[in-house]
Amino acid sequence: MKKKVLFYYLSAFSQTGGIEKFNRCFIKALDEIDPSSFDCSILSAYDHKKDSRYNQTVPFKGFNKKRWQSVLSVIKQSYKTDVLVLGHINLAIAGAVVKLLNPKCKVVMITHGIEVWKKLVFIKRWILRKSDVILSVSNYTKNQLVLRNKIDPKKIKIFPNTLDPQFKIPEVFEKPGYLLERYGLKKNTKVILTLSRLSSSEQEKGYDRVIAALPQIIKEVPDAVYVLAGKYDETEKKRITQLAALHHVSDKIILTGFVIDAEVSDHYLLADVFIMPSRKEGFGIVFLEAIACGAAVVGGNQDGTVDALKNGAFGSLINPGSISEISSTLIDILQSNEGKERKTNLQHQVIEQYHFSRYKERLLNSLSTYAN
Amino acid sequence: MCRIAGIYNAGSTNLEQDILLMRDSMHRGGPDDAGIFLHPEKPLALGHRRLAIIDLSAAGHQPMASAKGDTQIIFNGEIYNFQELRKELQSLGHVFTTKTDTEVILASYAEWGKNCFTRFNGMYALAIWDEPKSEIVLARDHAGMKPLYYYADNKVLFFASEVRAFKSLFPRWEGEGLWKPLFLLFGHLPEPFTTLKGVEMLPKGSWMSIHLPTMKRQKASFSSEGYATKINTREEALEAARDILPKAVKRHLIADAPVGLFLSGGIDSSLLTLLAAPILGDKLSTLSIQFDEAEYSEEIYQKMVIDITNAKHQAFRVNQSDFETHLPDILEAMDQPSIDAINTYFICMYARQCGLKAVLSGLGSDELFGGYPSFARFKNWQYLSYFPKGLSKLVERSSNMKLAKLSYERYHPMLSLYLMNRGLFTVASACELTGISIQKTEDALSRVKVPVNINYQSPNSNAAMEFDLYMKNQLLKDSDFMSMWHGIEVRVPFLDKELVSAINSVAPEIKFHSDIPKSLLIEAFSTLLPAEIWYRKKQGFTFPFASWLKKSDQLQPAGKNQQQVFKKFSSGKMHWSRYWAMKVAEMDKFS
Structure with missing residues (x-):
């Protein structure tokens, strides 16, 4: 008999961010799973409509921020469900009720990053322990789960992120003319890029330290500029502007504002090097996107970035708190003029390991294991 | 890494034969090469057996003379920061003819005298014959990784990497009468004791010089190790571990x-x-x-x-x-x-x-x-210090070992802590089994070297106990x-010296406070x-x-x-x- 899978998540389309990216790919994978093997359906607490680029066939119910209603709906639906996949620890309450009322339903919990890197409240710890399987996007997050919440590591399976199937992978590494023009750059300008939400409430991405490292970098690479791409709030914009003035690098920083999906790949192509010296990445899919577009990458050595960059095989891992390491690593990369061959080679490796088809395979294998 | 031995003995009838006996009793530890130095005038001999790991060529032969020829060295171990020191010494005008760390030690000694030991990050036991000062200098690394045993009185000096070397020279060397009860208590022989009378281990992180022929001895500790807190936040502590351990591993992989x-x-x-x-x-x-x-x-x-x-x-x-x-x-x-x-x-x-x-x-x-169970027990065991000392002899004969262990409470807090965790027999049983009196055994216990200048209420004292009484005396020796x-x-x-010093300076509540x-x-x-x-x-x-x-x-x-x-x-x-x-x-x- 066909097994029934229900994916219950917070948001995939009504917000942007790493977890949303993961959810979109997860939905797309469910959408493409052979319907003769699994009967899938999805349910969102925050989304209100489906996106046909990611989902054409799977039945969808969106509760448009009516969380309690969504919880009740999941509980009801769980009686007809073999595997309930919870997309976030904040949905633990639904998992807990389902586990109590309907113990036969297998519960799979997805954990991403910072949301589980602390001692969780009782109900969340309880559902983690009661879950049949916990998926963790990185070894780092897995370790944090065990260290902070004493979860049996045997229960936690590593399930890394993937390159979004909608993500445009370039065949030629050339800086897009329209972006050079938009930002007033020359073809040979050395571009350092960070692509991230710039939020005054979340300052963990480390671009402050890249700004602080810029004076040293510019001494060695005078034509370098720092493109800070991503949606910002006004408070954060003001703070970044002040920071740049403080370091006398105002003319070296470009704030792009929100980057539409269609231009994301082009922004990576613009970059000679992509850097995000964060301490709080669950996995860091942006690094893989940057490599897929031929950029050299630099990330922090203290979080899930280490998994994404395969212990340094895909890029440079540095102490994210060290301004001197940031500047020396960026100077080395900008001065090295990395060959096209190496870039292509890395691109192929990243695609090979993190391609959507691999992700789909992993998901199918996992579901087949859990459902039985 | 090698084996070393040395003799100063005016009474020797055949010094060459004696040093060969000592040296070659340890031949298993130095299979690649061997050498001796016989002083042309003094009854002084140095012997060395080599296990070649850095600069495998004949250039690494020992005993090795300094560039000026006025010092000789025999050295067992590795100096992991020798390449940095070599560069520094080169900038000071020293010229090197080999790629060995041994030559760097000689140049360091020539440049900085006995202060050179504070600069070494490594595991070693060595002896340097300083002709101008007419003294022999023995030294041992900061953690006591490499052994150096010696016997010295006002006439003779013998030293070697293993106790077997002394026995091979004098098969009838008198035994240390008290070793057996100590062994049954500790499971090893704690410093300074060995199985031979008068043969002691040179303390870790220290040097000793012996002037010849007056035999005047000087000793000094050069290790700055301690538990004074310098790192007060978990973030800093994590940073230190992340920064230093990979560097330490890299240093420890230097080899040819x-x-x-x-x-x-x-x-x-x-x-x-x-x-x-x-x-x-x-x-x-x-x-x-x-x-x-x-x-x-x-x-x-x-x-x-x-x-x-x-x-x-x-x-x-x-x-x-x-x-x-x-x-x-x-x-x-x-x-x-x-x-x-x-x-x-x-x-x-x-x-x-x-x-x-x-x-x-x-x-x-x-x-x-803090990996051992003793760290978790430490806090609760603090209460045992309230156990009336007067009762300790009463419980000693109990057939329940847990209860009998309370009898250790009457000894030095460090010994008591060690024995409560790792003691094999009570003092009374150890004496009974070996036929040695309790009085004599307790005298011996009072001579066992224990960590000093430490707050016995701090979990750092448990770390010091594990480090000095267990690891150094048992694990490293074995x-x-x-x-x-x-x-x-x-x-x-x-x-690694840098790592030990950094981690020992982390506040104990940050380091050990976790289940x-x-x-x-x-x-x-x-x-x-x-x-x-x-x-x-x-x-x-x-x-x-x-x-x-x-x-x-x-x-x-x-x-x-x-x-x-x-x-x-x-x-x-x-x-x-x-x-x-x-x-x-x-x-x-x-x-």
């Missing part, structure tokens, strides 16, 4: 001969392997021991690390019959009595078979980061003689270590020794005392180490 790693599957050896992987690349070679008894198998954890690192791993099976076959050789290799060391014997034997010359070990991590028996150098990155042992180390490297490896019951480097011991034909009980203990041990009422200690204590070679 093949270096491998012991991979038990525990936290420490796994972490070292993961950190060594990017440095060694496809030269990463690991080895482990496996047993027929499934409950000791660590294979799945080893495999996790091998899968991540692509290490060339070799696993060797050891069973009861191997133990029986090798037992005579194990006892021969055992330079000083110990209840441990058999595991090291086998793994080093196989390391040699794999063609390795040096191997990295995870030793030291449990002491530094590792040294067992590894050298097979011509293998065991390197210990967790005892997960070694949580600071785990958290610092949680991007690397698979959780399965550290989130499980500690197994470490354990052997199915109890069952082998029970069945061994060669180790059957002799005499009433042994029979009693054997009966209790074989019925599961007593730990194997107590019976084994009795067997070791009666060995002819130590009597």
